[in-house]
Amino acid sequence: MPADTIAAIATPIGEGGIGVIRISGAGAIQLAARVFRRRNKKPLQSHRVYYGAIVDPDTGETLDQVLLIPFHAPHSYTGEDVAELHCHGSPYLLRRVLELLCRQGARPAQPGEFTLRAFLNGKLDLAQAEAVADLIRACSDAQLRSALALHAGKLSQQVQRLSDELLGVLASVEAHIDFSDEIGELDPAVLTPPIENLIAKLDALLKDAQAGRILREGARVAIVGRPNVGKSSLLNALLGAERAIVTDIPGTTRDTIEESFQIEGVPVVILDTAGLRESADVVEQIGIERARRAAEQADLILFVYDLTAQDYTEDLCLLESLPAETPKILVGNKVDLVCPHPQPLSHAVGEGGVPATVLSIEATGSPSPTLWARRLGSEGAILISALTGFGLDALKHAILNALHLQHIGEETPALTHTRHIHAVQQARDHLHAALRTLQQNMPPDLVAVDLRSAWLALGTITGVSADEELVNRIFRDFCIGK
Numbered sequence: 001m002p003a004d005t006i007a008a009i010a011t012p013i014g015e016g017g018i019g020v021i022r023i024s025g026a027g028a029i030q031l032a033a034r035v036f037r038r039r040n041k042k043p044l045q046s047h048r049v050y051y052g053a054i055v056d057p058d059t060g061e062t063l064d065q066v067l068l069i070p071f072h073a074p075h076s077y078t079g080e081d082v083a084e085l086h087c088h089g090s091p092y093l094l095r096r097v098l099e100l101l102c103r104q105g106a107r108p109a110q111p112g113e114f115t116l117r118a119f120l121n122g123k124l125d126l127a128q129a130e131a132v133a134d135l136i137r138a139c140s141d142a143q144l145r146s147a148l149a150l151h152a153g154k155l156s157q158q159v160q161r162l163s164d165e166l167l168g169v170l171a172s173v174e175a176h177i178d179f180s181d182e183i184g185e186l187d188p189a190v191l192t193p194p195i196e197n198l199i200a201k202l203d204a205l206l207k208d209a210q211a212g213r214i215l216r217e218g219a220r221v222a223i224v225g226r227p228n229v230g231k232s233s234l235l236n237a238l239l240g241a242e243r244a245i246v247t248d249i250p251g252t253t254r255d256t257i258e259e260s261f262q263i264e265g266v267p268v269v270i271l272d273t274a275g276l277r278e279s280a281d282v283v284e285q286i287g288i289e290r291a292r293r294a295a296e297q298a299d300l301i302l303f304v305y306d307l308t309a310q311d312y313t314e315d316l317c318l319l320e321s322l323p324a325e326t327p328k329i330l331v332g333n334k335v336d337l338v339c340p341h342p343q344p345l346s347h348a349v350g351e352g353g354v355p356a357t358v359l360s361i362e363a364t365g366s367p368s369p370t371l372w373a374r375r376l377g378s379e380g381a382i383l384i385s386a387l388t389g390f391g392l393d394a395l396k397h398a399i400l401n402a403l404h405l406q407h408i409g410e411e412t413p414a415l416t417h418t419r420h421i422h423a424v425q426q427a428r429d430h431l432h433a434a435l436r437t438l439q440q441n442m443p444p445d446l447v448a449v450d451l452r453s454a455w456l457a458l459g460t461i462t463g464v465s466a467d468e469e470l471v472n473r474i475f476r477d478f479c480i481g482k
């Protein structure tokens with residue numbers, strides 16, 4: 001355990017009402033007290049707020065009027081002695097105070113070092129430490145909720161229970177290794193059900209993992225279609241801002257535009273792309289290449305087509321050229337031109353039970369838009385007007401449905417980090433291997449190896465079995481002062 005005392009500005013750089021400097025380590029409170037002058041001379045008590053001045057003991061210069069809060073170990077964020085100085089929020093002043101503390105023996109903290117110390121002192125486990133970073137970065141309700149759940153130990157507790165169960169199974173296998181004379185041979189029929197049971201529990205955790213990851217990272221939704229169908233108009237309409245340039249000249253959008261917004265608290269990263277077509281323009285060609293890449297990396301593709309078009313051959317070609325495994329929503333745009341006063345009349349159930357707003361516009365004499373949708377290979381198309389905003393709510397709902405996020409509001413998935421998902425998948429793979437080893441009547445030592453690997457994989461989530469490199473990698477991504 002490092003014994004030195006670290007200090008850092010914990011509030012963001014920039015002017016503010018207050019700026020907080022945090023000091024942690026065995027000498028933190030004495031160090032703060034050396035530069036802190038107050039009238040009362042009674043000893044500093046833990047978890048009390050003291051008013052006083054920061055004074056340079058060497059020169060006698062007063063730097064600021066501040067509040068000091070001491071936290072005696074182990075009842076602090078890091079588990080060490082901690083002092084917080086609440087100064088006025090001037091970046092220059094805070095730098096001066098920090099320099100003063102460093103002259104008195106503190107060392108500037110590395111990014112994430114306070115939380116690293118909290119982890120090393122058992123104040124939080126690795127998953128909870130990651131939740132701290134999530135909490136700081138949360139910019140939607142869904143992100144906030146999942147960060148809070150992770151921080152409260154929702155995943156850690158589940159992992160702990162599964163690890164304990166796994167250890168129980170491992171212990172009985174090891175008993176057969178050590179005491180086979182007394183308790184007899186390993187019986188696969190006895191050992192199989194608890195392992196299968198564990199696999200089922202891991203599968204249940206993994207079921208919502210994709211939705212959880214999307215909640216944390218934001219869903220990547222790419223708008224794709226031929227030139228001039230209204231992709232940039234749709235981006236602007238969803239954002240409620242004139243972000244992308246809209247003209248009636250095909251090939252206007254030549255680069256990929258990326259913007260974030262929320263649908264019912266779910267973070268969405270939406271990408272407007274260059275219209276996909278054969279082009280001789282070099283810049284447009286690069287844009288088209290980027291559009292293809294955006295489509296390949298997307299969690300969901302909004303395939304936009306123009307309801308007033310006469311010929312859909314190219315749209316169909318394009319649709320078929322997109323990655324088959326990525327979910328897609330067909331979006332028929334410019335419905336205002338086909339039907340001036342559309343009314344949503346019925347809901348048709350499209351692929352995967354997804355309800356899609358379907359309009360009946362037979363009355364207007366125009367061809368039915370559902371017909372166009374069918375020609376594009378789907379029953380359920382969402383008909384919208386990017387110009388009037390018609391159908392945008394239905395589209396937003398369809399986006400959540402397609403990402404399986406429609407019920408996420410009530411219950412946040414426990415798995416939200418790619419790292420945690422990988423660990424659970426690995427644990428499950430090792431358990432499957434253990435089952436195979438059992439069924440092949442291999443020696444119990446080999447079953448034990450598989451079970452132990454599964455236990456180690458699970459342990460990387462909370463850090464029980466995390467190596468130093470992994471721990472360092474996680475804390476490197478933190479900001480200074482956290």
Ligand SMILES: Nc1nc2c(ncn2[C@@H]2O[C@H](COP(=O)(O)OP(=O)(O)O)[C@@H](O)[C@H]2O)c(=O)[nH]1
Pocket residue numbers: 225226227228229230231232233234245246247248249250251252253275333334335336337384385386387388
């Ligand atoms: N009437 C009507 N025009 C639209 C609609 N959406 C887009 N447009 C027009 O179609 C043209 C192309 O739009 P744009 O968003 O640049 O298409 P993109 O090339 O797919 O990005 C522009 O003149 C838009 O004003 C719509 O819903 N209704």
Ligand SMILES: [Mg+2]
Pocket residue numbers: 231232233244245252253273274275
């Ligand atoms: Mg465009």
